[in-house]
Amino acid sequence: MTQDEWAPQKSSNSEIIVGEELSIFSIEELEERLTKINQEIIRVKTAMKAKRSQADVAQGLFKSDT
Numbered sequence: 001m002t003q004d005e006w007a008p009q010k011s012s013n014s015e016i017i018v019g020e021e022l023s024i025f026s027i028e029e030l031e032e033r034l035t036k037i038n039q040e041i042i043r044v045k046t047a048m049k050a051k052r053s054q055a056d057v058a059q060g061l062f063k064s065d066t
Contacts, residue, residue: 016037
C-alpha cells in the first residue's frame with residue numbers, strides 16, 4: 001500500500017461523518033461543514049417541535065374533562 005492509501009480520506013462534499021479526522025480539511029471546508037451542521041440542528045429541532053405539537057394534540061384528544 002502507498003502512503004496515500006493510509007492517509008485519512010475526506011468524505012464527499014454532501015456527507016458529514018461524526019468523528020471524522022478534521023485535520024485534512026481547510027478552514028473554508030470546516031466553515032462549510034459547520035454551516036451544514038448548524039442547518040441540520042435547526043432542521044432536527046423543527047422536526048422535534050412538530051412532533052411534540054402532534055403529541056400534545058393527541059394527548060388532548062384522550063384527556064377526560066372529569
